[in-house]
Amino acid sequence: MKIKLKHVMAVLTALALLCLYRGTFSQAEFFFQDHVMQRESPVDTQIVIVAVDDQSLEDLGTWPWSRSAHAQLVDTLSEGKPEVIAFDVTFATSSDEESDSEFVDAVARAGNVVLPVYGTFSESARLGAIEAEELSEPFDGLKEAAAATGHINTITDSDRVVRKALYSFNKDGVQVNSFTWEIYKLYMQRLGKQADASKLPLDGFQRFPIAYTSSPNQYEAISYSAVLSGDVPADYFTNKIVLIGPYAVGFNDDYLTPMNDKQAMNGVEIHANILQQLMEQDFKRELDWKWNALVLLASVVLAYYLFRKLNMLLSFLSVAALIAVFIGGGRYLYGQGILLSLGYAVPLLAVSCLAVVIFNYVSELVERRRVTDIFGRYVAPQVVSQILKNGEDGLKLGGSRRVLTVLFVDIRGFTPLSEKAEPEEIVEILNEYLDLTASCIFEQEGTLDKFIGDATMAIFNAPLLLEDHPMKAVRAAWAMKQGSVELEKKLTERFGFGVKFGIGIHTGPAVFGNIGSKTRMDYTAIGDTVNTAARLESNAKPGQIVLSESTYEAVKDRILAESLGEIKVKGKEQGIHIYELEGLK
Structure with missing residues (x-):
């Protein structure tokens, strides 16, 4: 059977569909998500970060600080009547009884403090709610005093970039929601509204894509010690959501994000991005692979039609325009809340152009050889070569x-x-x-x-x-x-x-x-x-x-x-x- 261009395109398409189904080329998908989809937008000034930064460590001494300092911070912030106070710092063990008691009382008085828990998982997980083997929670008394607790587990992709938020996991049959979700839920309750988890576009592992708002260091970050010293008045935090978390390098609480794959973002700032996404209801729903496969097939059929109907230069220009439309369409759909897969269709179209060049070149060589062999039986090979x-x-x-x-x-x-x-x-x-x-x-x-x-x-x-x-x-x-x-x-x-x-x-x-x-x-x-x-x-x-x-x-x-x-x-x-x-x- 003579190999035709449609056979080559069919093989390439079949391979692309198989890779799409298995997620083989996730790096290509990540590239388009990071560089085409994600775009910076204004940060929500209602979210404020109180940073455990280098200046605070210099002013208050080495970490960990006395729980009395945290009690004083909660009381100071509470005077300004913020909507929510959330610590992205774990308090799994007790310290001295007096300072622990001060901290517990301050949290109880505030009535709007969210504290973190942390789950430990096995190395493998199956589709469905992830089951934690262990759960690190606030020490006795502090958990009861908190308005809510939520997990701060962060799951990175294979390239160590954080692109999805883990909504929940289970521990002994009990659902443990995320830190940001509990902050958002408490915030909505204080506004007299209700948070609706059914709107979250969760995947098989209870994750949803993060629509980042900013690159690192864009949210307002106020030094922890500046709040304690009164340099920032308490009423500045009125009606705000206050996130308290590490900003100093030594904490190792920073991650790469799609907004910048060179400069890491502090974990508390990632929480701020997710929180703003929840507040704006800016969810990105991933298309099922079958829909992505249908889009991929349609693009290949159109590209094949262009290759057949137009000369090589025009067909390549047309396919390049098709790729541009594909990317632009993907970006538009992202703005509409639909995450279209570009990491397979766009490379397939580009590879198709290369395949057409190679196919035409090889076909011409084969045809030239065939004509030379057949026609050369009737006239001299030199004459055949000259005609060709x-x-x-x-x-x-x-x-x-x-x-x-x-x-x-x-x-x-x-x-x-x-x-x-x-x-x-x-x-x-x-x-x-x-x-x-x-x-x-x-x-x-x-x-x-x-x-x-x-x-x-x-x-x-x-x-x-x-x-x-x-x-x-x-x-x-x-x-x-x-x-x-x-x-x-x-x-x-x-x-x-x-x-x-x-x-x-x-x-x-x-x-x-x-x-x-x-x-x-x-x-x-x-x-x-x-x-x-x-x-x-x-x-x-x-x-x-x-x-x-x-x-x-x-x-x-x-x-x-x-x-x-x-x-x-x-x-x-x-x-x-x-x-x-x-x-x-």
Whole structure:
């Protein structure tokens, strides 16, 4: 079966669909999500971060600080009546009883403090709610005093970038919601509203894509110690959501995000991004792979149509435009809350362009070889190459004048043999002799002009220029004579007598090219040189190679030849001095 472009496109599409289903090229998908989908937008000033930064560590000493400092911070913030206070700092163990008690009382008085828990999981997980093996919670008393608790587990993709938020997991059959969800839920309760988790576009692992608002360090971050010292008045936090978390390098609580794959974002700022997404209800729902597969198929069908209907340049430009539309459409749909997969369709379209180039190149090579093999059985390979090279120009009628060496070879004794052998045997014998003449001509880079019954005509130095073409013609003739010995022996054993070649060679000016009509033409040479060579062949005796004087003068230092004197040939008034080739030096 001949391989066609549609077969190549079908194989590429099948591979792309398989990779899409298995998520093989997730890195390509991540690239488009990060660089095409995610775009910065204004941060919500209602969200404020109180940062445990380097300045605070310098002012308050090394971490961990006394729980009394946290109690003082909660009381100070509470004076300003913020909507929610949330610590992105774990308090899993007790410290001294007095400071712990102060902290518990402050949290209880505030009534709007959310505290974190942290789950530990096994290395593998199956689709569905993830089950935690262990759960680290606030110490006894503090958990009861908190308005809510939520997990701060962060799950990165294979490239260590945080792109999804884990909504919940289970621990001993109890659902543990995320830190940001509990903050958002408490915030909505204080506004007299209700948070609706059914709107979250969760995947099989209870995750949803994060629509980041900002790159690192865009949310307002106030130093922890500045709040304690009163440098920032408490009423500044009125009606705000206050997130308290590490900002210093030593905490190692930072992650790469789609907004910047070089500069890490502090964990508390990632919570701020997720929280703003929840507040704005800016959810991004991933299309099922079947819909993405349908889009991929449609794009490939359109690309194939363009490849078939347009020339290569226009088709490539059209596919490039299609890719641009695809990317623009993906970005538009992202704004509408739909996360379209670009990591497979766009590369597939690009690879399709490359595949078309390779396919066309290989097809042209195969076709050129096929035409050369088939057409070369009827005309010389040089003529085929010239036609393929020049296209239609190579098929125009016309000729060029050049000095050529023309060789004619005929089989002597063929008529008597025809009377004794069957027609099928005659064809077999003739084919063997003609194959011998053709191979000798090609070996010396000559052009096989035509077969004329049991005769062969060859030209040297056309269509391609050939150095020392008289000598190459002489070598071809001598090879024919030597090769005929074995054939003659075979015929003698079979029929009682053999046949020999008669060869004539002449060098001189001639016109060569496409001769004939527009509907039927022949690549050949015409002129007196051709006629003379034919006359020399007709005067050659069985087994004799006759050279004209012009050919002899060009090769005499490299051959053994005997002068046969001057002969008269039909069509010429003056005699021709001829020589018999007896060997090569």
